[in-house]
Amino acid sequence: MGSYLNPGNKGFQESLNSKIYVDKTGLIEKTNAALNTRQKFMCVSRPRRFGKSMAADMLAAYYARGEDSAELFEALKISKAESYEKHRNQYDVIKVNMQEFLSMTHSMDEMLVMLQKYLIFDLMDHFETVRFRDEHNLIQVMKDIYSKTNHSFIILIDEWDCLFREYKQDKEAQKKYLDFLRAWLKDKDYVALAYMTGILPIKKYGSHSALNMFTEYSMTDPGDLAEYFGFTEKEVFALCEKYDMSFEEAKMWYDGYQLIAHRQTGNEIYSMYSPKSVVEAMLRHKFGTYWNQTETYEALKIYIQMDMDGLKDSVVRMLAGDAVSIHIGTFSNDMTTFATKDDVLTLLVHLGYLTYNSTAETVSIPNKEVSQEYINARRYFR
Incomplete structure (x- = not known):
């Protein structure tokens, strides 16, 4: 067990030990279905504090060799799935948080050098009987391990998009980062599953993406992962009963993210709630603003100030309860490339400050908690 290779169960164990834990292990059945298929590349983007890191911890605990996680999962939903036993603790897992x-x-350049150096250290320490062609080349090291063991890896990348948020203007660094990820992951036999989480979808250059092998699951198109993008109405109702809190108030404060899963049997609409907000409200026994006390609030102020194509007027309309038409197709999946008001509004959907109705192609302010932040920023509407 290393820092990044098969990192252990501690992260997921802490989630299970918490006062409030909502079972989202059904996600594992979805990732099991993608293992060693053309759908093995998954990028899941959603706002801050919507459970991205917890999901990565859960996947690491389930898949990683070295520790038997049966006791952690035996009472959870995934234990009833047909694929549960087949894949539990059967893979070498690499888990990295890019923000770290x-x-x-x-x-x-320094970040990529450090990342590769640290991963190679864990790999060579664990696979000490393997002879390596190039001990300084991460890709070749992983190829050599796969050639010797015939065991593929599960690669979990948390905060994959942090570069695009902190190096907003450095296009060369962004391109170099995407090229590294493509070279590391694409067309590699040693990858059984690559699962990335972040706030932003994968960056597009023109009409193309360097990581076009990934299936994206986002706030504008969650696919069949919609129910894992927060707490469902049923889950919140159960928590309100347990903690003797008003479900109607919880709905007013935190509901409003309408995510549509498009399926062969028809569309299914999920009414999703911010997990951070619901948990805080239950434990504090008080409804209020909890989720949006993050750095993304600064983005809200900055982008409203731009007032591109009458953006401020659209915000005022949404504060009055209106929905605003939007075209999301031109959004470049970064925080600086904006051609129209629609691009700014699409970014605010990914940040969690708006909700997108894919059927009507409109955006609106999801709930009271979020609307309060627009009200706090009302001086920028003038």
């Missing part, structure tokens, strides 16, 4: 490496370095 970005915070420890001062440039993109």
Whole structure:
């Protein structure tokens, strides 16, 4: 067990030990179905504090060799799935948080050097009987391991998009980062599953993406993962009963993210709630603003100030309860490239400050908690 290779169960164990834990292990059945298929590349983007890191911890605990996680999962939903026993603790898992490496370095080049150095250290320490062609090349090291063991890896990348949020203007660094991820992951036999989480979908250059092998699941198109993008109405109702809190108030404060799962049997609409907000409200026994006390609030102020194509007027309309038409197709999946008001509104959907109705192609302010932040920023509407 290393820091990044098969990192253990501690993260998921802490989630299970928490006062409030909502079972989202059904996600594992979805990732099991993608293993060693053309759908093995998954990028899940959703707002801050919507359970992205918890999901990565859960997947690491389930898949990783070295520790038997049966006791953790035996009472959870995934234990009833047909694929449960087949894949539990059967893979070598690499789990990295890109924000950690970005915070420890001062440039993109330095970050990538450190990332590869640390991963190679864990890999060579664990697979000590393997002879390596190039001990300084991460891709070749993983190829050599796969050639010797015939065991593929599950790669979990948390905060994959942090570079695009902190190096907003550095297009060269962004391109170099995407090229590294493509070279590391694409067309590699040693990848059984690559699962990335972030706030932003994968960056597009023109009409193309360097990571076009990934299936994206986002706030504008959650696919069949919609029910794992927060707490469902049923889950919130159960928590309100348990903690003797008003479900009607919880709905007013935190409901409003309408995510549509498009399926062969028809569309299914999920009414999703911010997990951070619901948990805080239950534990504090008080409804209020909890989720949006993050750095993304600064983005809300900055982008409203731009007032592109009458953006402020659209915000005023949405504060009055209106929905505003939007075209999301031109959004470049970064925080600086904006051609129209629609691009800014699409970014606010991914940040969690708006909700998108894919059927009507409109956006609106989801709930009282979020609307309060627009009210706080009302001086920028003038």
